[in-house]
Amino acid sequence: MADKQALKQSLRHASQAIAITRHNLVTVCSLCVKSILDRACFQVVEESSLDLQNLLNIIETIFFFQFKGSIDNKRNPYTVLRSCTSKGTLNLFQTIESLDKLNHFIGRFRGAIRLALMNKCLYQLLDTLLAKRSILELHYFEDSVFRCPDAVALVSQLAGLDALDLSFDLRCPKLLEELCYPRTCPINYAAHMHLLVLDEAKLDDQIELATDASSPEAEALTEAAASAESETPLSDCAHCDWRARYLRIEAQLKRTAEQKSYLEELNKRLIEEREAATTARQTANTEHANEIKQYENIVLELQVQLTLLQEQYNRQLAASASSGAAATRVSVNDDAYEIEAQEFDEDTVAYRAPSPDCQSELASEAFGYTGKYKNLFRWIIV
Secondary structure: OHHHHHHHHHHHHHHHHHHHHHHHHHHHHHHHHHHHHHHHOOOOOOOOOHHHHHHHHHHHHHHHOOEOOOOOOOOOHHHHHHOOOOOOOHHHHHHHHOOOOOOOHHHHHHHHHHHHHHOOOHHHHHHHHHHOHHHHHHHEOOOOOOOOOOHHHHHHHHHHHHHOOOOOOOOOHHHHHHHOOOOOOOOOOHHHOOOOOOOHHHHHHHHHHHHOOOOHHHHHHHHHHHHHHHHOOOOOHHHHHHHHHHHHHHHHHHHHHHHHHHHHHHHHHHHHHHHHHHHHHHHHHHHHHHHHHHHHHHHHHHHHHHHHHHHHHHHHHHHHHHHOOOOOOEEEEEOOEEEEEOOOOOOOOOOOOOOOOOOHHHHHHHHOOOHHHHHHHHHHHO
16 A cells, blocks of 8 residues: 555656646746747847757757657657648758758757748647647657647747748758757756746736826835835845836836837928928929920920911912923824824914825824814813
Protein backbone atom coordinates (compact mmCIF):
# COMPACT_ATOMS: atom_id res chain seq x y z
CA MET A 1 0.00 0.00 0.00
CA ALA A 2 2.79 2.37 0.87
CA ASP A 3 4.43 1.68 -2.46
CA LYS A 4 1.19 2.40 -4.31
CA GLN A 5 0.68 5.65 -2.44
CA ALA A 6 4.26 6.68 -3.11
CA LEU A 7 3.78 5.81 -6.77
CA LYS A 8 0.57 7.84 -6.97
CA GLN A 9 2.21 10.75 -5.22
CA SER A 10 5.19 10.64 -7.56
CA LEU A 11 2.89 10.49 -10.57
CA ARG A 12 0.93 13.42 -9.19
CA HIS A 13 4.11 15.43 -8.72
CA ALA A 14 5.28 14.51 -12.21
CA SER A 15 1.94 15.57 -13.67
CA GLN A 16 2.11 18.86 -11.80
CA ALA A 17 5.66 19.44 -13.00
CA ILE A 18 4.61 18.76 -16.59
CA ALA A 19 1.66 21.14 -16.25
CA ILE A 20 3.90 23.84 -14.79
CA THR A 21 6.45 23.38 -17.57
CA ARG A 22 3.72 23.53 -20.21
CA HIS A 23 2.27 26.68 -18.67
CA ASN A 24 5.72 28.28 -18.51
CA LEU A 25 6.36 27.46 -22.17
CA VAL A 26 3.07 28.99 -23.28
CA THR A 27 3.57 32.08 -21.11
CA VAL A 28 7.16 32.77 -22.10
CA CYS A 29 6.32 32.19 -25.77
CA SER A 30 3.52 34.77 -25.58
CA LEU A 31 5.79 37.27 -23.82
CA CYS A 32 8.56 36.69 -26.35
CA VAL A 33 6.21 37.26 -29.29
CA LYS A 34 4.94 40.45 -27.65
CA SER A 35 8.49 41.67 -27.07
CA ILE A 36 9.45 41.03 -30.70
CA LEU A 37 6.38 42.82 -32.05
CA ASP A 38 6.96 45.80 -29.74
CA ARG A 39 10.58 46.01 -30.83
CA ALA A 40 9.60 45.76 -34.50
CA CYS A 41 7.59 48.99 -34.16
CA PHE A 42 10.79 51.00 -33.66
CA GLN A 43 13.57 49.02 -35.32
CA VAL A 44 14.24 46.16 -37.69
CA VAL A 45 14.31 42.71 -36.10
CA GLU A 46 17.57 41.17 -37.21
CA GLU A 47 18.61 37.55 -37.31
CA SER A 48 20.92 38.00 -34.33
CA SER A 49 18.19 39.46 -32.10
CA LEU A 50 18.16 37.80 -28.67
CA ASP A 51 14.37 37.79 -28.51
CA LEU A 52 14.14 36.11 -31.90
CA GLN A 53 16.72 33.48 -30.98
CA ASN A 54 14.89 32.86 -27.71
CA LEU A 55 11.59 32.46 -29.58
CA LEU A 56 13.13 29.91 -31.94
CA ASN A 57 14.41 27.95 -28.94
CA ILE A 58 10.95 28.07 -27.33
CA ILE A 59 9.24 26.79 -30.49
CA GLU A 60 11.77 23.99 -30.75
CA THR A 61 11.23 23.04 -27.09
CA ILE A 62 7.45 23.04 -27.60
CA PHE A 63 7.77 20.60 -30.51
CA PHE A 64 10.02 18.26 -28.53
CA PHE A 65 7.98 18.55 -25.31
CA GLN A 66 6.05 15.34 -24.47
CA PHE A 67 6.93 13.63 -27.76
CA LYS A 68 5.96 9.95 -27.73
CA GLY A 69 8.55 7.24 -28.08
CA SER A 70 12.13 7.55 -29.20
CA ILE A 71 13.22 10.27 -31.58
CA ASP A 72 15.12 9.16 -34.67
CA ASN A 73 15.39 10.02 -38.36
CA LYS A 74 12.08 8.33 -39.18
CA ARG A 75 10.02 9.64 -36.29
CA ASN A 76 10.76 13.16 -35.12
CA PRO A 77 9.21 16.65 -34.99
CA TYR A 78 10.37 17.37 -38.55
CA THR A 79 8.30 14.49 -39.92
CA VAL A 80 5.34 15.80 -37.92
CA LEU A 81 5.84 19.24 -39.43
CA ARG A 82 6.37 17.68 -42.86
CA SER A 83 2.98 15.98 -42.61
CA CYS A 84 1.31 19.42 -42.57
CA THR A 85 2.37 20.11 -46.14
CA SER A 86 -0.08 22.04 -48.31
CA LYS A 87 0.11 23.78 -51.67
CA GLY A 88 1.50 26.93 -50.08
CA THR A 89 4.18 25.17 -48.01
CA LEU A 90 5.35 22.39 -50.33
CA ASN A 91 8.12 24.56 -51.77
CA LEU A 92 9.38 25.23 -48.23
CA PHE A 93 10.19 21.60 -47.47
CA GLN A 94 11.62 21.03 -50.94
CA THR A 95 14.05 23.90 -50.35
CA ILE A 96 15.09 22.49 -46.97
CA GLU A 97 15.62 19.00 -48.32
CA SER A 98 17.68 20.33 -51.23
CA LEU A 99 20.37 21.60 -48.82
CA ASP A 100 23.01 18.90 -48.59
CA LYS A 101 24.47 20.03 -45.27
CA LEU A 102 21.10 19.73 -43.51
CA ASN A 103 21.10 15.94 -43.49
CA HIS A 104 19.92 15.56 -39.88
CA PHE A 105 16.30 15.91 -38.82
CA ILE A 106 17.01 18.53 -36.15
CA GLY A 107 18.83 20.74 -38.66
CA ARG A 108 15.98 20.39 -41.14
CA PHE A 109 13.45 21.17 -38.43
CA ARG A 110 15.24 24.37 -37.40
CA GLY A 111 15.70 25.39 -41.02
CA ALA A 112 12.00 24.76 -41.76
CA ILE A 113 10.93 26.97 -38.82
CA ARG A 114 13.20 29.80 -39.97
CA LEU A 115 12.12 29.48 -43.59
CA ALA A 116 8.46 29.46 -42.50
CA LEU A 117 9.05 32.74 -40.65
CA MET A 118 10.65 34.19 -43.77
CA ASN A 119 7.79 33.06 -46.01
CA LYS A 120 5.15 34.16 -43.45
CA CYS A 121 3.55 30.72 -43.30
CA LEU A 122 4.37 29.55 -39.75
CA TYR A 123 0.80 30.17 -38.63
CA GLN A 124 -0.51 28.19 -41.59
CA LEU A 125 1.70 25.21 -40.69
CA LEU A 126 0.76 25.18 -37.02
CA ASP A 127 -2.93 25.72 -37.72
CA THR A 128 -2.89 22.75 -40.10
CA LEU A 129 -1.11 20.69 -37.44
CA LEU A 130 -3.74 21.50 -34.82
CA ALA A 131 -6.47 20.48 -37.25
CA LYS A 132 -4.93 17.00 -37.67
CA ARG A 133 -5.88 15.48 -34.34
CA SER A 134 -4.91 11.96 -35.39
CA ILE A 135 -1.29 12.98 -36.02
CA LEU A 136 -1.10 14.77 -32.67
CA GLU A 137 -2.52 11.77 -30.82
CA LEU A 138 -0.04 9.51 -32.58
CA HIS A 139 3.09 11.54 -31.78
CA TYR A 140 2.31 13.57 -28.63
CA PHE A 141 1.08 12.77 -25.14
CA GLU A 142 -2.04 14.36 -23.75
CA ASP A 143 0.01 16.72 -21.58
CA SER A 144 1.82 18.25 -24.56
CA VAL A 145 1.38 21.86 -25.59
CA PHE A 146 -0.31 21.02 -28.88
CA ARG A 147 -3.02 18.96 -27.16
CA CYS A 148 -3.77 21.44 -24.38
CA PRO A 149 -6.57 24.06 -24.57
CA ASP A 150 -4.04 26.90 -24.78
CA ALA A 151 -2.63 25.67 -28.09
CA VAL A 152 -5.13 27.58 -30.24
CA ALA A 153 -4.44 30.86 -28.42
CA LEU A 154 -0.69 30.29 -28.69
CA VAL A 155 -0.84 29.65 -32.43
CA SER A 156 -3.01 32.75 -32.86
CA GLN A 157 -0.35 34.82 -31.11
CA LEU A 158 2.31 33.39 -33.40
CA ALA A 159 0.22 34.61 -36.34
CA GLY A 160 1.38 38.14 -35.50
CA LEU A 161 4.88 37.19 -36.65
CA ASP A 162 3.62 37.02 -40.24
CA ALA A 163 3.61 40.82 -40.27
CA LEU A 164 7.40 40.96 -39.81
CA ASP A 165 9.97 40.88 -42.60
CA LEU A 166 12.57 38.40 -41.35
CA SER A 167 15.58 37.14 -43.23
CA PHE A 168 17.79 34.08 -42.64
CA ASP A 169 20.71 33.08 -44.83
CA LEU A 170 20.43 29.29 -44.76
CA ARG A 171 23.63 28.94 -46.81
CA CYS A 172 25.75 30.79 -44.27
CA PRO A 173 28.30 28.36 -42.74
CA LYS A 174 27.86 29.81 -39.25
CA LEU A 175 24.08 29.42 -39.36
CA LEU A 176 24.37 25.90 -40.77
CA GLU A 177 26.63 25.01 -37.87
CA GLU A 178 24.04 26.33 -35.42
CA LEU A 179 21.24 24.46 -37.16
CA CYS A 180 23.10 21.17 -37.02
CA TYR A 181 23.90 21.52 -33.30
CA PRO A 182 22.59 18.24 -31.84
CA ARG A 183 21.22 19.63 -28.57
CA THR A 184 18.31 21.91 -27.86
CA CYS A 185 19.40 25.38 -26.79
CA PRO A 186 18.18 26.53 -23.35
CA ILE A 187 15.42 29.09 -22.99
CA ASN A 188 16.18 32.45 -21.40
CA TYR A 189 13.37 32.99 -18.90
CA ALA A 190 15.13 35.86 -17.12
CA ALA A 191 14.59 38.21 -20.07
CA HIS A 192 10.84 38.29 -19.32
CA MET A 193 10.84 38.23 -15.52
CA HIS A 194 10.55 42.04 -15.31
CA LEU A 195 7.11 42.01 -16.93
CA LEU A 196 4.46 42.42 -14.24
CA VAL A 197 0.99 40.99 -14.63
CA LEU A 198 -1.43 43.67 -13.37
CA ASP A 199 -5.10 43.44 -12.67
CA GLU A 200 -6.78 45.14 -15.65
CA ALA A 201 -9.61 46.64 -13.61
CA LYS A 202 -7.19 48.08 -11.05
CA LEU A 203 -4.94 49.45 -13.75
CA ASP A 204 -7.90 51.11 -15.51
CA ASP A 205 -8.96 52.74 -12.23
CA GLN A 206 -5.46 54.10 -11.66
CA ILE A 207 -5.30 55.50 -15.18
CA GLU A 208 -8.72 57.11 -14.82
CA LEU A 209 -7.73 58.72 -11.50
CA ALA A 210 -4.41 59.94 -12.82
CA THR A 211 -6.00 61.37 -15.97
CA ASP A 212 -7.97 64.01 -14.06
CA ALA A 213 -5.20 65.93 -12.31
CA SER A 214 -7.68 68.27 -10.58
CA SER A 215 -9.66 65.50 -8.88
CA PRO A 216 -9.20 65.00 -5.12
CA GLU A 217 -8.37 61.34 -5.71
CA ALA A 218 -5.41 62.32 -7.88
CA GLU A 219 -4.21 64.86 -5.31
CA ALA A 220 -4.51 62.29 -2.54
CA LEU A 221 -2.62 59.80 -4.69
CA THR A 222 0.18 62.31 -5.24
CA GLU A 223 0.40 63.22 -1.54
CA ALA A 224 0.41 59.58 -0.55
CA ALA A 225 3.20 58.89 -2.99
CA ALA A 226 5.27 61.79 -1.65
CA SER A 227 4.76 60.83 1.98
CA ALA A 228 5.45 57.18 1.26
CA GLU A 229 8.65 58.13 -0.52
CA SER A 230 9.88 60.12 2.50
CA GLU A 231 8.75 57.73 5.23
CA THR A 232 8.88 54.22 3.80
CA PRO A 233 12.27 52.67 3.03
CA LEU A 234 12.97 51.41 -0.47
CA SER A 235 13.23 47.88 0.80
CA ASP A 236 9.47 47.72 1.19
CA CYS A 237 8.43 45.59 -1.80
CA ALA A 238 4.76 46.58 -1.67
CA HIS A 239 5.63 50.26 -1.72
CA CYS A 240 8.12 49.75 -4.55
CA ASP A 241 5.51 47.90 -6.57
CA TRP A 242 2.87 50.60 -5.97
CA ARG A 243 5.28 53.43 -6.75
CA ALA A 244 6.54 51.69 -9.89
CA ARG A 245 2.99 51.38 -11.14
CA TYR A 246 2.27 55.02 -10.38
CA LEU A 247 5.41 56.22 -12.15
CA ARG A 248 4.66 54.01 -15.12
CA ILE A 249 1.13 55.41 -15.41
CA GLU A 250 2.43 58.95 -15.07
CA ALA A 251 4.99 58.35 -17.80
CA GLN A 252 2.30 56.90 -20.05
CA LEU A 253 0.12 59.96 -19.52
CA LYS A 254 2.98 62.33 -20.31
CA ARG A 255 3.81 60.39 -23.43
CA THR A 256 0.15 60.38 -24.45
CA ALA A 257 -0.08 64.16 -23.95
CA GLU A 258 3.02 64.71 -26.07
CA GLN A 259 1.67 62.47 -28.80
CA LYS A 260 -1.66 64.30 -28.67
CA SER A 261 -0.02 67.71 -29.11
CA TYR A 262 2.12 66.35 -31.93
CA LEU A 263 -0.91 64.87 -33.69
CA GLU A 264 -2.86 68.11 -33.30
CA GLU A 265 -0.02 70.09 -34.85
CA LEU A 266 0.29 67.54 -37.63
CA ASN A 267 -3.45 67.70 -38.27
CA LYS A 268 -3.28 71.50 -38.43
CA ARG A 269 -0.49 71.34 -41.00
CA LEU A 270 -2.42 68.83 -43.05
CA ILE A 271 -5.48 71.09 -43.07
CA GLU A 272 -3.37 74.06 -44.20
CA GLU A 273 -1.75 72.01 -46.96
CA ARG A 274 -5.14 70.75 -48.10
CA GLU A 275 -6.52 74.30 -48.26
CA ALA A 276 -3.47 75.47 -50.21
CA ALA A 277 -3.86 72.58 -52.62
CA THR A 278 -7.56 73.40 -53.09
CA THR A 279 -6.76 77.05 -53.83
CA ALA A 280 -4.06 76.09 -56.31
CA ARG A 281 -6.41 73.66 -58.03
CA GLN A 282 -9.12 76.33 -58.36
CA THR A 283 -6.61 78.81 -59.79
CA ALA A 284 -5.38 76.24 -62.28
CA ASN A 285 -8.96 75.46 -63.34
CA THR A 286 -9.69 79.17 -63.90
CA GLU A 287 -6.55 79.63 -65.99
CA HIS A 288 -7.40 76.53 -67.98
CA ALA A 289 -10.91 77.84 -68.70
CA ASN A 290 -9.47 81.19 -69.88
CA GLU A 291 -7.05 79.43 -72.19
CA ILE A 292 -9.89 77.37 -73.65
CA LYS A 293 -11.87 80.56 -74.39
CA GLN A 294 -8.85 82.16 -76.07
CA TYR A 295 -8.32 79.10 -78.24
CA GLU A 296 -12.01 79.07 -79.20
CA ASN A 297 -11.82 82.74 -80.30
CA ILE A 298 -8.72 82.01 -82.36
CA VAL A 299 -10.47 79.08 -84.05
CA LEU A 300 -13.49 81.26 -84.91
CA GLU A 301 -11.27 83.96 -86.43
CA LEU A 302 -9.43 81.38 -88.51
CA GLN A 303 -12.73 79.95 -89.75
CA VAL A 304 -13.93 83.43 -90.83
CA GLN A 305 -10.66 84.12 -92.65
CA LEU A 306 -10.84 80.75 -94.36
CA THR A 307 -14.40 81.47 -95.56
CA LEU A 308 -13.37 84.86 -96.98
CA LEU A 309 -10.40 83.36 -98.78
CA GLN A 310 -12.59 80.65 -100.28
CA GLU A 311 -15.13 83.21 -101.58
CA GLN A 312 -12.35 85.36 -103.07
CA TYR A 313 -10.87 82.32 -104.78
CA ASN A 314 -14.26 81.36 -106.25
CA ARG A 315 -14.75 84.88 -107.67
CA GLN A 316 -11.31 84.91 -109.26
CA LEU A 317 -11.92 81.48 -110.76
CA ALA A 318 -15.25 82.58 -112.28
CA ALA A 319 -13.71 85.77 -113.72
CA SER A 320 -10.84 83.90 -115.34
CA ALA A 321 -13.22 81.32 -116.83
CA SER A 322 -15.44 83.98 -118.44
CA SER A 323 -12.64 86.20 -119.84
CA GLY A 324 -10.23 83.67 -121.36
CA ALA A 325 -10.56 81.96 -124.78
CA ALA A 326 -9.24 78.47 -125.28
CA ALA A 327 -7.61 77.17 -128.45
CA THR A 328 -9.53 74.36 -130.01
CA ARG A 329 -8.39 71.92 -132.54
CA VAL A 330 -10.87 69.71 -134.28
CA SER A 331 -9.95 67.03 -136.75
CA VAL A 332 -12.50 65.34 -138.90
CA ASN A 333 -11.48 62.26 -140.82
CA ASP A 334 -13.83 60.53 -143.21
CA ASP A 335 -12.08 58.32 -145.68
CA ALA A 336 -10.25 60.78 -147.96
CA TYR A 337 -11.60 64.08 -146.45
CA GLU A 338 -9.83 66.05 -143.77
CA ILE A 339 -11.19 69.29 -142.43
CA GLU A 340 -9.16 71.23 -139.91
CA ALA A 341 -10.57 74.12 -137.96
CA GLN A 342 -8.07 76.38 -136.34
CA GLU A 343 -8.51 79.44 -134.09
CA PHE A 344 -11.63 81.26 -135.18
CA ASP A 345 -14.09 83.98 -134.18
CA GLU A 346 -17.72 84.59 -135.10
CA ASP A 347 -17.09 85.82 -138.72
CA THR A 348 -14.24 83.72 -140.14
CA VAL A 349 -13.63 80.04 -140.48
CA ALA A 350 -10.27 78.77 -141.76
CA TYR A 351 -10.22 75.40 -143.38
CA ARG A 352 -8.11 73.37 -145.77
CA ALA A 353 -9.46 72.32 -149.15
CA PRO A 354 -9.94 68.66 -149.86
CA SER A 355 -7.49 66.74 -151.92
CA PRO A 356 -8.01 66.53 -155.66
CA ASP A 357 -8.72 62.82 -155.41
CA CYS A 358 -12.01 63.46 -153.64
CA GLN A 359 -15.22 63.08 -155.55
CA SER A 360 -16.76 66.29 -156.91
CA GLU A 361 -20.12 65.75 -155.26
CA LEU A 362 -18.72 65.33 -151.82
CA ALA A 363 -16.37 68.30 -152.34
CA SER A 364 -19.22 70.58 -153.45
CA GLU A 365 -21.29 69.57 -150.43
CA ALA A 366 -18.35 70.29 -148.13
CA PHE A 367 -17.58 73.68 -149.69
CA GLY A 368 -21.24 74.66 -149.76
CA TYR A 369 -21.83 73.63 -146.14
CA THR A 370 -24.28 70.99 -147.23
CA GLY A 371 -24.43 67.29 -146.63
CA LYS A 372 -23.22 65.45 -143.62
CA TYR A 373 -20.52 68.06 -142.69
CA LYS A 374 -22.94 70.97 -142.50
CA ASN A 375 -24.02 70.30 -138.96
CA LEU A 376 -20.41 69.79 -137.90
CA PHE A 377 -19.31 73.26 -139.03
CA ARG A 378 -22.44 74.79 -137.56
CA TRP A 379 -21.59 73.26 -134.17
CA ILE A 380 -18.01 74.54 -134.36
CA ILE A 381 -19.11 78.10 -135.20
CA VAL A 382 -21.68 78.17 -132.42
